[in-house]
Amino acid sequence: MIDFTLSQRDEAILENQREQAMLCRKYARYYDEHEEEFAPDVLPEADSFESKPLPETDSARDTNGAVMGMLTTMMQNYGDYTIRLRRGKGGLGNAALAASGTPEQVERWRGQTLAMAITEPGCGSDSKAIQATAVLDEATNEWILNGEKIFVTTGCRADGVVVWATLDKEAGRGGIKSFIVMKGTPGFDVTHKEKKLGIRADDTAAMVFRDCRIPRDHLLGGKESVSRKGGGGFKGVMKTFNMTRPAVGAIGIGIAQAALDFTKEELAREGVVIDYMAAPHQRSAIAEKLIEIEADIDAAVLDILHSAWLSGEAKPNNTEASIAKAKGGEVARTATQRCIGLLGSLGISREYLLEKWFRDSRITDIYEGTGQIQRLIIARDILGYSAAELS
Numbered sequence: 001m002i003d004f005t006l007s008q009r010d011e012a013i014l015e016n017q018r019e020q021a022m023l024c025r026k027y028a029r030y031y032d033e034h035e036e037e038f039a040p041d042v043l044p045e046a047d048s049f050e051s052k053p054l055p056e057t058d059s060a061r062d063t064n065g066a067v068m069g070m071l072t073t074m075m076q077n078y079g080d081y082t083i084r085l086r087r088g089k090g091g092l093g094n095a096a097l098a099a100s101g102t103p104e105q106v107e108r109w110r111g112q113t114l115a116m117a118i119t120e121p122g123c124g125s126d127s128k129a130i131q132a133t134a135v136l137d138e139a140t141n142e143w144i145l146n147g148e149k150i151f152v153t154t155g156c157r158a159d160g161v162v163v164w165a166t167l168d169k170e171a172g173r174g175g176i177k178s179f180i181v182m183k184g185t186p187g188f189d190v191t192h193k194e195k196k197l198g199i200r201a202d203d204t205a206a207m208v209f210r211d212c213r214i215p216r217d218h219l220l221g222g223k224e225s226v227s228r229k230g231g232g233g234f235k236g237v238m239k240t241f242n243m244t245r246p247a248v249g250a251i252g253i254g255i256a257q258a259a260l261d262f263t264k265e266e267l268a269r270e271g272v273v274i275d276y277m278a279a280p281h282q283r284s285a286i287a288e289k290l291i292e293i294e295a296d297i298d299a300a301v302l303d304i305l306h307s308a309w310l311s312g313e314a315k316p317n318n319t320e321a322s323i324a325k326a327k328g329g330e331v332a333r334t335a336t337q338r339c340i341g342l343l344g345s346l347g348i349s350r351e352y353l354l355e356k357w358f359r360d361s362r363i364t365d366i367y368e369g370t371g372q373i374q375r376l377i378i379a380r381d382i383l384g385y386s387a388a389e390l391s
């Protein structure tokens with residue numbers, strides 16, 4: 001039975017996360033405004049955050065780890081997206097390594113921050129259209145990579161990158177494999193840092209691979225994955241998204257909750273307080289709108305936790321992960337926008353963070369598959385169509 005009850009220890013962990021996140025919020029504007037360069041680091045080191053001691057033993061019960069992961073992500077982003085700078089090592093490539101790497105590969109690159117490079121100038125949502133190539137040089141036992149990647153989150157800051165490339169363009173999805181390329185490898189260059197609407201605390205990079213040679217064992221999933229279905233191939237790495245898509249929803253919902261709480265506080269100053277016990281016709285229109293946003297956020301939270309719970313129980317969650325991402329991304333986008341609508345000029349003033357949260361939240365409905373693509377996946381799963389039949 002699905003149960004989201006938290007252990008006492010996990011409640012205490014979340015409380016610590018909340019305090020750290022609220023501290024990071026103080027630096028949110030600084031990082032937003034210093035996007036152009038790598039801003040000097042002003043955030044306190046993670047280990048200098050004061051954490052309250054945690055209960056030693058778990059008196060209640062074990063929380064599903066994936067559920068706890070989502071709650072932590074929401075809490076951190078409730079503080080501010082800036083917390084990503086202090087979340088320690090890890091990028092989307094690390095999730096791919098965990099999902100598809102051999103035990104030796106997982107051990108070898110443990111502790112390194114790995115970005116994930118799929119998107120290309122001519123290929124976004126339709127990731128099977130990848131043009132980057134990987135050719136095996138049998139004589140030297142090396143892969144030779146050629147191609148261009150854009151919009152790689154943490155591409156500048158990462159130690160390396162998991163790159164999608166095709167062994168055979170005619171083979172579509174079947175030809176696509178992923179490779180680990182570390183910074184400093186000749187032929188691998190980060191060429192550009194994007195200037196963005198939001199999430200400016202995080203870098204987004206473009207990169208090129210020109211006759212970039214990497215050892216044969218940098219193929220994710222090992223050499224067997226060339227012939228094996230899944231592994232480091234398209235399907236295997238797509239499974240990464242079943243873990244990370246709910247997390248993107250959770251990022252968005254953390255931001256949306258911050259926006260809503262700020263809006264409620266500001267409106268309360270003006271005397272707008274929600275009376276939950278009153279009948280709808282007895283409440284003000286503004287209170288009614290706040291309740292609608294609140295309900296939307298609650299629904300998204302349930303979708304996100306549901307999909308995470310399934311993954312934590314090792315049950316399939318392909319559809320639920322897409323529902324969590326679609327709902328989380330949409331609510332993040334619309335809730336922050338509606339909060340600006342409720343506060344008017346205060347909502348777009350840079351004196352406050354609401355306008356920034358509006359900008360930061362927008363990406364959660366774009367990367368790791370847009371809202372439209374999530375709906376496509378959900379429709380396929382429900383109707384029983386293949387990707388070829390419904391695209």
Ligand SMILES: Cc1cc2nc3c(=O)[nH]c(=O)nc-3n(C[C@H](O)[C@H](O)[C@H](O)COP(=O)(O)OP(=O)(O)OC[C@H]3O[C@@H](n4cnc5c(N)ncnc54)[C@H](O)[C@@H]3O)c2cc1C
Nearest residue numbers: 116117118119124125151152153204367368369370372391
């Ligand atoms: C800040 C940021 C960070 C990113 N980080 C990464 C990263 O780390 N790694 C990485 O590889 N990529 C990353 N991306 C790229 C991101 O995943 C792509 O932008 C996304 O997949 C959409 O691709 P596209 O931009 O080419 O849009 P397109 O695929 O060209 O789509 C344009 C529009 O058409 C819609 N659309 C497309 N196909 C369909 C369809 N079949 N049915 C209905 N609607 C459709 C889309 O939903 C979208 O609204 C990042 C992007 C940004 C902006």
